[in-house]
Amino acid sequence: MTSTVTVRVLHDPAAAREFLLRRRRLEATELPERVRAGIRSIFGADLTAGEVVDRIIADVRQEGDAALRRYTRLLDGAELDRLEVAPEEIAAATAEVPSDVLEALRFARDRIDAFHRRQLRSSWMHFDEDGALGQIIRPLERVGIYTPGGRAPYPSSLLMSAVPARVAGVEEIIVCAPPERDGRISPLILAAADIAGVDRVFKVGGAQAIAAMAYGTESVPRVDKILGPGNIFVVLAKRRVYGEVDIDQLPGPTETLLIADESADPALCAADLLAQAEHDPLASPILLTTSAQLAEAVKQELTAQLPALERAEIAGEALVNNGLIAVVPDLPTAFDLANAYAPEHLCLLLAEPWAHLDRVRHAGGVFLGESSPEVLGDYTAGPSHVMPTGQTARFSSPINVEEFLKIISVVGINREGLKRLGPAAATLARAEGLTAHARAIERRLGS
Ligand SMILES: NC(=O)c1ccc[n+]([C@@H]2O[C@H](COP(=O)([O-])OP(=O)(O)OC[C@H]3O[C@@H](n4cnc5c(N)ncnc54)[C@H](O)[C@@H]3O)[C@@H](O)[C@H]2O)c1
Ligand SMILES: N[C@H](CO)Cc1c[nH]c[nH+]1
Ligand SMILES: [Zn+2]
Helix, strand or coil: CCCCCCCEEECCHHHHHHHHCCCCCHHHCCCCHHHHHHHHHHHCCCCCHHHHHHHHHHHHHHHCHHHHHHHHHHHHCCCCCCCECCHHHHHHHHHHCCHHHHHHHHHHHHHHHHHHHCCCCCCEEEEECCEEEEEEEEECCEEEEECCCCCCCCHHHHHHHHHHHHHHCCCEEEEEECCCCCCCCCHHHHHHHHHHCCCEEEECCHHHHHHHHHHCCCCCCCCCEEECCCCHHHHHHHHHHECCEEECCCCCCCEEEEEECCCCCHHHHHHHHHHHHCCCCCCEEEEEECCHHHHHHHHHHHHHHHHHCCCHHHHHHHHHHHCEEEECCCHHHHHHHHHHHCCCEEEEECCCHHHHHHHCCCCCEEEECCCCCHHHHHHCCCCCCCCCCCCHHHCCCCCCHHHHEEEEEEEEECHHHHHHHHHHHHHHHHHCCCHHHHHHHHHHHCC
16 A cells, blocks of 8 residues: 555646546446456456446346356356245345344335335326326336445445335335355345345346346346446446336446535545545545645545555545546536536535535535535435436436336317317328328318
8 A cells, every 4th residue: 555545636627627527438447457357267358348248148138047147156256056035045134134234224214215205296187178188107017126246235225226116116126136155145135125125136246137137037037127236347237238128327336526615624525535435446536625725635634544444445446546636716616517527426515515506407416514424325314325427417316216107198188179189180190191190080070
């Protein structure tokens, strides 16, 4: 470990903008050498992440469970016979989890449930002299939730996807998560699945899990929509199966952008950056500040705090790869950069954070003030922590109840309405050259 943390510090907003707007295309991500070495040994060639995912999807489509077992052996080091977790394994796992953790999981579940109940929308019907128009809301039938488990088990992410699905009324929720080397799924994930009311759990991770849920195999049923975060292989696989199934907003490696002024505590800024950096070497910890003094103090704090972390290596790599401390002339410039970057998490460590909320245009979630750190959002605040990354916050939202619902439009026009709406419809049909359409109206109107 070096004596100072290597994180780029820029004092020029134009250079900061250029760094932030580098294309964050996962497809083009240069994989770390140790991952590439793993790929060479498994696939016998130096494949890109996209090429790896293409191969895995094709194999799962063709061979079903056999491919799932093979990739689980090669990638997760687990030899599996049965892919589905048996109900007694779930009960046994729950008994293994310490009671304070179970209590915290239930506490988080209740907070997530309460938040998402506020998002529920009802069907509606509007009646007037022309009849009735409206929409009925129906939950999806079967959804598949990917729960990451490569570098750390994520029971919280399972709750953040499955609880909103339950609130929406989804009929069947299945979960896929990678097994550990002993062939078991982390008891934490199984306990969370039980607490969230998940129906079935499968020991499959990575791109192979996404392919299994999209196309179905002998063991894993095909679903209508796949949700949940994951690493680069998971995200690329989801993008490829879209259309076969629906997918969510491609939540990938975590991003946190702090905007801080001179009032911010440098130790807390560093702690918040490191908290997200420890997720993944591809995570993005970024600080924009109006104070050159704070920038220097945060850099020193990063150096002081990093070595003591259990996941110092991952966090250090993330700081080198994607970390940035940028000094900007004023807060409007900071928000302008933040909106251009469209981070997953935008944290406002400002003297008056609420005064700036209107400036936020693009972010997965915004966290206001020192007592509202992003880590609370990760676990117990209530909104789903599964949020858009890779600039998709420009056009998409965190996981929410609507993701699990469909609208069916209802048209119930009466005789009077037909007389009023029909002639224009027939005219438009003829204009489009669709005379059978026009006749279907005209026959009813007796013309
Ligand atoms: N945006 C969010 O809401 C959110 C929430 C939680 C986690 N995350 C992110 O999820 C990610 C979790 O990643 P993870 O790796 O810990 O777990 P993961 O479960 O996403 O990935 C593990 C799987 O990746 C596959 N894999 C690993 N190396 C491979 C290789 N060389 N070739 C092909 N497949 C390979 C394996 O099948 C393994 O089972 C992190 O990036 C984290 O930041 C995001
Ligand atoms: N920060 C992650 C979302 O980007 C979610 C998470 C899960 N556990 C801890 N954190
Ligand atoms: Zn986190």
